[in-house]
Amino acid sequence: MHMMVSKPEQWVKPMAVAGANQYTFHLEATENPGALIKDIRENGMKCFVTFTVTYLCLLQVGLAIKPGTSVEYLAPWANQIDMALVMTVEPGFGGQKFMEDMMPKVHWLRTQFPSLDIEVDGGVGPDTVHKCAEAGANMIVSGSAIMRSEDPRSVINLLRNVCSEAAQKRSLDR
Numbered sequence: 026m027h028m029m030v031s032k033p034e035q036w037v038k039p040m041a042v043a044g045a046n047q048y049t050f051h052l053e054a055t056e057n058p059g060a061l062i063k064d065i066r067e068n069g070m071k072c073f074v075t076f077t078v079t080y081l082c083l084l085q086v087g088l089a090i091k092p093g094t095s096v097e098y099l100a101p102w103a104n105q106i107d108m109a110l111v112m113t114v115e116p117g118f119g120g121q122k123f124m125e126d127m128m129p130k131v132h133w134l135r136t137q138f139p140s141l142d143i144e145v146d147g148g149v150g151p152d153t154v155h156k157c158a159e160a161g162a163n164m165i166v167s168g169s170a171i172m173r174s175e176d177p178r179s180v181i182n183l184l185r186n187v188c189s190e191a192a193q194k195r196s197l198d199r
């Protein structure tokens with residue numbers, strides 16, 4: 026879940042109870058990222074027991090930064106999270122133009138944290154996914170490029186293939 030909310034702390038437990046297995050919050054939206062990461066982990070580790078089945082909910086932690094936030098502010102938390110999300114549009118709505126000048130953030134993260142999942146969100150489609158993958162992104166959020174396509178499945182396959190090929194190339198280059 027990409028939580029584009031002003032108070033991410035208040036939604037951790039409701040989302041865990043609802044069955045979410047991933048919780049991404051914005052660095053800009055909290056005074057204490059470390060405490061929020063801990064809270065997400067603790068909520069995700071709870072077991073929810075029904076009459077017949079025990080559910081073990083594991084919550085993955087994502088940390089997002091808006092275009093105006095320097096990537097260095099995310100670094101102190103990078104070893105405590107499962108995924109970093111680099112926004113390539115201002116959070117709010119789909120269909121915005123891809124901000125290519127966010128790619129140095131992705132490259133810096135990939136260089137500093139080779140095994141971290143790095144997601145890009147905003148204006149990503151067939152014309153921009155190569156820049157994201159070459160910079161080091163291995164997770165893509167795409168809305169308009171897929172929904173506006175006459176063949177959504179082929180767009181999804183393209184996005185997936187471009188990222189997996191770039192990841193394979195990185196692993197060979199190491």
Ligand SMILES: O=C(CO)[C@@H](O)[C@H](O)COP(=O)(O)O
Nearest residue numbers: 116117119120147148168169
């Ligand atoms: O998250 C946001 C903006 O808040 C959007 O970027 C969507 O998640 C993706 O939409 P497209 O940019 O791919 O249309």
